[in-house]
Amino acid sequence: MTHSTMPERREAPGDPMPKPGPTEEGGGPRRPETGSPEKDNLLKRMKKVDPKQAERYRQRTGE
């Protein structure tokens, strides 16, 4: 399998996120920083969303 068409995924910036699993001793969730979404990144991404996108979005009923 090649992954050439998949954009590279970015790891979280700053300190590496701990990757605690239920089997890892001392593991536990790191409380995410929740002050506000980064204005230059996430809000910009949100503002790009077409306000009428959901209106146009139609699916057939699934299970």
Place this chain on the structure above:
Amino acid sequence: MRLFGIETEYGITRDDLAEVDPVVESMELVRAHLTASFERRWDYAGEDPHEDARGFRASGLAQDKEEDEFAERDAHRPFSFHDMKSDLVLPNGARFYNDHTHPEYSTPECRTLKDLVAQDRAGEWIVQRAADRRNSSLGGEHVQLYKNNTDFHGHSYGCHDNYLVPRSIPFPRLAAGLLPFLVSRQVFAGAGKVGIEAQESGFVPGRFQLSQRADFMETELSVDTMHNRPILNTRDEPHADPKKFRRLHLIIGDANMCEYATALKIGTTRLVLELIERGAAPPLELEQPVAAVKQLSRDIDLKAVVRQKNGSSISVLEIQAQYYQAAERTLAGLDEETDWVLREWGDTLTLLAQERRSLVGKVDWITKHWLLETFMQEERIGWDDPWLASLDLEYHNVHPERGLYRGLEAEGKTWRMTAEVDIQRALVSGPADTRGGVRGLCVRRFPDQVKSVQWERIQFTGGLLPRTLDMDDLFEPDEVTRCLAVFEAAVSPMDALNIWNGRKDSRS
């Protein structure tokens, strides 16, 4: 017996067409995964959605009429049923196909939450990679995929969680023990939704609720899945030895973006099944479970109470607390994963009551609500603004550069159970301790000799007759390890089957 998996139907759209043909788009998307031509591999023998766990066979399903209409329309297409389904079995033991016009990824069977989350994330990777290939052939980023459960016009599609349970637990006991838990599980497993809708009718903006699926629950128990949807689906397709096991097929759940929510949803449900098996589930009985699902979903302050059959009232957090306390009393110390679930379950219930903002990045409805509130303040808009439903949809876009959850994840604002290396591993191999791993190994090692696949068996070509690896009772991890070793070492599937079946015969 511990074994679980998740099936996810993705929403699919194309932004360069006024009219999208969902059959073609879903089929093309699945086939874009392939680098070789499509070959039919899935074995539909033994699948019967009319079989009911309550001990009878339903004469018809609510969706049969609509399905027949679609079948009539689809009959004019130049594709066969199997062409349209485009079933693929992947090297990690997962199934990827077109189900009811939605690309569906079903994880291989998993025994641990860490494996399950990695396999679920691998599914997101696989469907997005297929979209990238499809878009490459279309010459633009036209196809978008959404890991959600509604189109905001009354059409829902599912994310089903499945558990292997002993057939010895009577179904009525299973149902009684599970119903209050499933009604209230949305408090940490809900993906959040802007607006209110009903099956194939309307959309009312202006309200945020916990769950995407709550609006579509219409009855307590039913074999149906597309209409008259039940809190507890009674389909009896065990995909295992039917004398020993049943497969609990839950269709009430939302598709989660948060890894933590996925792990907690599956982990707590497994513990509740353990409680039921041990006769230790709390004796809760809600008066109107279907109304309660909707009522609780529409109260993001978590203050609403619902009536119990004994006449008293109870809140969503009180229901969950009773299950949590019973699990803590009965199951603490069972194993490391159980203790992890208990700790996180208890902490989450406390935080929901006292400091819910700290669950951003862990619980989807809280994360989405926080994002939308921030946006509303920035743009000075209210909950009735149609932009919010579009942002809700985009939260679930699996495209790394467009999806809102993906953006949060890139900023380090989400809790991770997996590292990228775990997801990469899950793309190419299944869990080493379940039959899903065996299935994946056979697809990788003997791709040209696999004739057909079903969850519980693999048929190989060669010789005069097809040869079959039966896995309907292959659940003990040590037995799985032995089976993997045989198929890893053998020069052909026939050699492997001779050795494996010979060992089984000598033990019986």
